[in-house]
Amino acid sequence: MTDPIILSTARLVLRPWQMSDIDAPFEWAQDERFTRFLPLPRPYERGHAEEFTESRVGTDWSIGAAFAVTLEGALVGDVNARIEPVHRRAEVGYGFRPAVWGSGYATEAAGAVVGWLFEALGMEKVIARTDAANQGSWRVMERLGMEREALHRSHRVLRGERRDEVVYGLVRRDWLRESPGVNR
Ligand SMILES: CC(C)(COP(=O)(O)OP(=O)(O)OC[C@H]1O[C@@H](n2cnc3c(N)ncnc32)[C@H](O)[C@@H]1OP(=O)(O)O)[C@@H](O)C(=O)NCCC(=O)NCCS
Known part of the structure; x- marks a missing residue:
């Protein structure tokens, strides 16, 4: 069992979620820019935010991790991971409050989590997936050094429409090459 931990970056603190955090995801999931590529209900009710925060x-x-990302004490995003210990592989996901998009926060926070997965948890591979049209999301993956490994055509349904999905991956040896100074 891995204990929940706190990670810090230059601008952000990533800490475990608390039930009192519910207002932030409730607010940001009201914004249709946020839910555009996510299978979240519209309208997004408080009960949905409760379920999300509880999870x-x-x-x-x-077998996972869930970080509430704070900027000067304010909750601005979520970075999560699902871990498959047998394969020493993790999948990361993230979402940020639209008001803070475009400032590099998702890259900074997800980068800290990817580093923690490789360094502290000994993962051999980290992957991420998103809707093929979600450029903001796959740009974050590219900025983390991930490579596009797959385009899954017509892979899932989003509000009645069939959508393509891209899968990105980063293997340990490439992460080490890109991250001089980390513990090998
Ligand atoms: C995806 C998301 C987390 C990116 O957050 P962010 O804080 O804006 O990301 P960053 O500031 O670190 O930007 C990373 C890159 O994405 C680009 N980008 C961000 N939003 C973009 C958009 N809407 N369209 C195109 N590019 C975008 C940035 O310009 C930057 O690219 P660059 O390296 O070429 O400058 C954010 O858009 C979000 O929360 N979306 C809703 C939830 C979601 O879709 N999550 C992903 C599910 S897998």
Whole structure:
């Protein structure tokens, strides 16, 4: 069992979620820019935010991680990971409050989590997936050094429409090459 931890970056603190955090995801999921590529209900009710926050608070840290990302004390985003210990592989996901998009926060926060997965948890591979049209999301993956490994055509349904999905991956040896100074 991995204990929940706190990670810090130059501008952000990533800490475990608390039930009292509910107002932030409730607010940002009202914004249709946020839910554009996500299978979230519209309208997004408070009960949905409660379920989301409960799932984050209840994360089993032996097979996952869920970080509430704060900027000067304010909750601005979520970075999560699902871990497959047998394969030493993790999948990361993230979402940020639209008001803070475009400032590099998602890259900074997700980068810290990817580093933690490789360094502290000994993962051999980190992957991420998103709607093929979600350029903001796959740009974050590219900025983390991930490579596009797959385009899954007509892979899922989003509000009645069939959508393509892209899968990105980063293997340990490439991460080490790109991250001089980390513990090998
Ligand atoms: C994806 C998301 C987390 C990116 O957050 P962000 O804080 O804006 O990301 P960053 O500032 O670190 O930007 C990373 C890159 O994406 C680009 N980008 C961000 N939003 C973009 C958009 N809407 N369209 C195109 N590019 C975008 C940035 O310009 C930057 O690219 P660059 O390296 O060429 O400058 C954010 O848009 C979001 O929360 N979306 C809703 C939830 C979601 O879709 N999550 C992903 C599900 S897999």
